[in-house]
Structure formats: C-alpha cells, structure tokens
Amino acid sequence: MMRIELQDSTKTMTMRIEGRFIGKFAEDARVLITHCTKLPKLIVNLSEVSVVDSTGEEVLSWLGQLGGEFVAEKSYSLHVCERLHLPMAGTLSRSRH
Numbered sequence: 001m002m003r004i005e006l007q008d009s010t011k012t013m014t015m016r017i018e019g020r021f022i023g024k025f026a027e028d029a030r031v032l033i034t035h036c037t038k039l040p041k042l043i044v045n046l047s048e049v050s051v052v053d054s055t056g057e058e059v060l061s062w063l064g065q066l067g068g069e070f071v072a073e074k075s076y077s078l079h080v081c082e083r084l085h086l087p088m089a090g091t092l093s094r095s096r097h
Contacts, residue, residue: 001020002018002019002021003017003018003019004016004017004029005018009040011041012042014044014045015029015045015063015068019051020050021051021053021056022052023053023056025056026053026055026058027055030062033066039066041067042063042066042068042069043070044063044068044069044071045070046070046077047072047074047077049076049077049080057084060084064087069088070088
C-alpha cells in the first residue's frame with residue numbers, strides 16, 4: 001500500500017510518499033506529476049517509504065531529472081537516495097523558510 005500527499009504553495013510543491021513505492025503505485029505517481037500544469041520547485045519526501053522496486057527507482061530518477069530535490073530522514077530512504085544519486089534538499093525546517 002502507498003499514500004501520496006501533495007502540498008502545493010506558490011513556490012514549492014511537496015510530494016510526501018509513504019509505504020511501498022512499487023510497480024503500478026509508482027507509475028501512478030508519475031502520472032499524477034505529469035498532469036500538473038505548472039511544476040514549481042519540487043520536494044519529494046521519502047522518509048516514510050518502506051520499499052522501492054525497479055519501477056519506483058525509475059520514477060524517482062525521473063523526478064530527479066525534473067529538478068526534484070529529495071528528503072530522506074530514515075536509513076532506508078537515505079540509502080535509496082544515495083544509490084540513485086538523487087539530489088538532496090536541505091532539512092525540512094530550512095526548506096520552509
């Protein structure tokens with residue numbers, strides 16, 4: 001099971017992903033972002049992701065190519081970001097200022 005929460009402000013869209021970022025769930029996330037008419041700065045919070053498969057990795061890499069920056073506060077999500085060479089955002093408190 002996966003959950004995506006989007007928080008959109010004038011300058012930043014934050015995408016918080018929780019659970020299993022795999023297969024069809026990951027593809028659904030790609031479709032969701034593709035349908036955004038304008039994409040401000042994108043922050044992808046992976047702190048609550050428990051599993052990422054090859055499809056999820058592909059979508060995360062794609063989000064990084066779009067200019068997304070990633071937040072990872074737990075060891076698994078940090079490992080995924082490091083392995084995929086995803087650009088890291090500053091801390092959550094810093095990105096809110």
